[in-house]
Amino acid sequence: MRATLNTDTQMFKNILGKLIGQASDIIDEVVTTDEEREQLKKQFKEVVQNHERDMYALEVEDRKSARVLFKDDSYIQKILAIIFTSAYFFLSYTMFEYFVMNTIQLSDYEIGFISTVFGAMSSKVNTIVDFFFGGSSKK
Numbered sequence: 001m002r003a004t005l006n007t008d009t010q011m012f013k014n015i016l017g018k019l020i021g022q023a024s025d026i027i028d029e030v031v032t033t034d035e036e037r038e039q040l041k042k043q044f045k046e047v048v049q050n051h052e053r054d055m056y057a058l059e060v061e062d063r064k065s066a067r068v069l070f071k072d073d074s075y076i077q078k079i080l081a082i083i084f085t086s087a088y089f090f091l092s093y094t095m096f097e098y099f100v101m102n103t104i105q106l107s108d109y110e111i112g113f114i115s116t117v118f119g120a121m122s123s124k125v126n127t128i129v130d131f132f133f134g135g136s137s138k139k
Contacts, residue, residue, distance in 0.1 A: 094114060
């Protein structure tokens, strides 16, 4: 849910950036006095800032609800997280032994399989760390 929210927020910001430019041009064309033009631009920026604040608040609430759910949820999620983390470290160790220490022999198929699984798992590590430790926010 959080990744989708971040993607949606970024997409909205991109669209909003384009709309702000277009709205600014429209305001310049339609409004005749400088005072009205500045007032409309100021109001428009306030609407954008309020929306960004609301989206950030939703993101924070999403993180809070995920942690609350995890506290009361079954042990299955906790067991799966432990299994995932253990498997990730096992694959990391195996790749270290093969690529760095050169102490084990693997076939090309095994190398490809381990690399593919490791790559897929690596993309999920950030999600797990963000969930357990609250993630990081630039705001």
